[in-house]
Amino acid sequence: MRGLIELWGVFVSTIAGMIRGGRPKGEIVRQMHAIGNKSMLFIAVTLGFIGMVMIYQACMQFNRVTGDLSQVGVQFIRLVTSDFAPTLTGMMLATRVGAGIAAEIGSMKVTEQVDALRMSGVLPVDYLIVPRFIASVVMTVVLTTLGGAIMYVAGGLTAHYQFGVNLKIFFDLSLLNPAHLSLGLVKAVTYGAAIPVVSGFCGLRAKGSSEGVGWATTAAVIGSSLAVLLLDFILSVAGFFVLGEALR
Amino acid sequence: MIELAAVRKRFGRHAVLDGIDLQVPTGARLGIIGPAASGKSVLLKLVCGLLRPDAGQVMIDGTDITERSEEGLAATRARIGFLFQNYALFDFMTVGDNVAFPLARRGGLAEDEIARRVSARLRAVGLAGNEAKMPAELSGGMKKRVGIARATIAHPEIVIYDEPTAGLDPVTTSKVYDLLRADQETTGATVIAVSSDVEALCRFVDTVAFLYQGKIRYQGAAQTLTDAPDPVVRQFVRGDLEGPLEG
Ligand SMILES: Nc1ncnc2c1ncn2[C@@H]1O[C@H](COP(=O)(O)OP(=O)(O)O)[C@@H](O)[C@H]1O
Numbered sequence: 160m161r162g163l164i165e166l167w168g169v170f171v172s173t174i175a176g177m178i179r180g181g182r183p184k185g186e187i188v189r190q191m192h193a194i195g196n197k198s199m200l201f202i203a204v205t206l207g208f209i210g211m212v213m214i215y216q217a218c219m220q221f222n223r224v225t226g227d228l229s230q231v232g233v234q235f236i237r238l239v240t241s242d243f244a245p246t247l248t249g250m251m252l253a254t255r256v257g258a259g260i261a262a263e264i265g266s267m268k269v270t271e272q273v274d275a276l277r278m279s280g281v282l283p284v285d286y287l288i289v290p291r292f293i294a295s296v297v298m299t300v301v302l303t304t305l306g307g308a309i310m311y312v313a314g315g316l317t318a319h320y321q322f323g324v325n326l327k328i329f330f331d332l333s334l335l336n337p338a339h340l341s342l343g344l345v346k347a348v349t350y351g352a353a354i355p356v357v358s359g360f361c362g363l364r365a366k367g368s369s370e371g372v373g374w375a376t377t378a379a380v381i382g383s384s385l386a387v388l389l390l391d392f393i394l395s396v397a398g399f400f401v402l403g404e405a406l407r
Numbered sequence: 408m409i410e411l412a413a414v415r416k417r418f419g420r421h422a423v424l425d426g427i428d429l430q431v432p433t434g435a436r437l438g439i440i441g442p443a444a445s446g447k448s449v450l451l452k453l454v455c456g457l458l459r460p461d462a463g464q465v466m467i468d469g470t471d472i473t474e475r476s477e478e479g480l481a482a483t484r485a486r487i488g489f490l491f492q493n494y495a496l497f498d499f500m501t502v503g504d505n506v507a508f509p510l511a512r513r514g515g516l517a518e519d520e521i522a523r524r525v526s527a528r529l530r531a532v533g534l535a536g537n538e539a540k541m542p543a544e545l546s547g548g549m550k551k552r553v554g555i556a557r558a559t560i561a562h563p564e565i566v567i568y569d570e571p572t573a574g575l576d577p578v579t580t581s582k583v584y585d586l587l588r589a590d591q592e593t594t595g596a597t598v599i600a601v602s603s604d605v606e607a608l609c610r611f612v613d614t615v616a617f618l619y620q621g622k623i624r625y626q627g628a629a630q631t632l633t634d635a636p637d638p639v640v641r642q643f644v645r646g647d648l649e650g651p652l653e654g
């Protein structure tokens with residue numbers, strides 16, 4: 160419980176730190192590159208395959224029941240946009256980016272580099288977490304868009320080549336509305352914010368030596384993944400209440 | 408003047424410091440010695456607010472720093488140079504950027520002026536021309552000297568050295584202490600140094616405090632340390648195997 164309060168404290172000072180400034184020059188771009196470049200292929204492959212499998216399964220089920228596959232693509236894009244793309248991307252980033260951030264900050268903590276920063280009047284949150292936070296929010300949105308597009312296309316091609324669904328009918332965007340897009344965007348931004356805060360917090364709490372960094376990394380991966388799942392649930396419920404009809 | 412009054416610090420159930428009273432007058436050189444894990448490093452970190460005491464006060468020039476927020480401590484820390492026991496060099500920066508860091512953070516200096524001071528400081532510690540190297544490319548002794556350069560670049564009023572010569576050979580040890588002494592004599596800074604090399608330390612500092620079982624067991628002039636009346640201190644300083652000192 161005290162951990163949760165401290166975690167909230169890190170989040171608040173991250174937001175405050177964005178206004179305060181005091182982060183190293185060029186660091187955001189470097190972090191965006193680190194987060195984006197390293198995860199792009201990973202996310203493209205994962206979401207592409209999941210898209211294929213989902214459509215394959217869905218078409219099989221539909222074939223067994225009604226045999227009408229014309230609605231598959233239309234429903235698929237709504238699900239991809241409002242949930243699959245951001246949440247799967249978030250889960251992937253929670254492991255990769257979360258582990259990276261916790262290991263980096265954790266090893267700085269146990270080698271006293273964090274204390275050395277503090278001795279020069281630097282607030283560790285401003286210097287270490289804020290640039291990763293901004294980079295992660297931006298890159299999560301970018302990667303969600305990319306991952307979602309690949310998932311959609313991979314699903315469409317599967318439907319076309321395996322089940323003979325007309326591409327024009329599958330790639331019909333007419334039932335996609337701003338509600339789905341905004342829910343998806345809100346989710347991506349929220350996950351992108353949660354992952355570096357949770358992982359940075361775990362890193363800053365690392366104690367002892369390299370073993371402590373290992374603990375921090377594991378805790379960051381578990382914590383970030385749980386955060387994504389929990390936030391997915393909360394945002395989906397909230398989205399249902401706020402956007403209601405528009406999502407249906 | 409640095410003053411510690413009834414300072415206590417425990418980690419879990421282990422009371423590391425158990426009532427420390429210590430005064431370091433401005434411009435004085437204090438050495439701290441004691442067995443491994445007796446809390447020397449913890450004591451140094453309490454002095455600059457990197458750790459907070461569980462009880463007691465840490466005063467710098469009459470103001471208590473124990474209640475200050477992290478932001479409130481920045482002004483005090485700007486007056487302190489700190490050499491960490493394990494160097495704590497920023498491993499993502501070059502040696503030059505490491506040494507420049509305290510100056511660059513403070514602001515108000517042009518970049519070429521900072522670069523000039525950095526190369527002068529590196530020359531003083533015997534590492535001229537190593538600006539572009541990364542810390543990982545250096546030996547332990549070189550890292551230590553980079554750490555010293557970083558701790559002293561901004562001419563702090565208080566300099567804290569945690570094991571400045573651990574792992575260095577005897578000749579380099581003498582050189583490092585000569586450098587620390589020359590620095591202190593030009594700046595008149597208040598110095599607190601922790602070292603396991605008691606003999607070399609005693610040639611550098613005026614007063615020595617012996618930290619043992621959470622307390623300052625003995626404090627006295629550096630010259631007369633080997634003749635201290637306390638048998639525990641004598642045994643530790645002389646390195647005798649037999650005696651009252653407990654592991
Ligand atoms: N941040 C910390 N968390 C928990 N225990 C610590 C921490 N820092 C130091 N200790 C413990 O305090 C004791 C004294 O450590 P230290 O001051 O580093 O000893 P030394 O006198 O060798 O410098 C050790 O037992 C160490 O394990």
Ligand SMILES: [Mg+2]
Nearest residue numbers: 447448492569
């Ligand atoms: Mg120590």
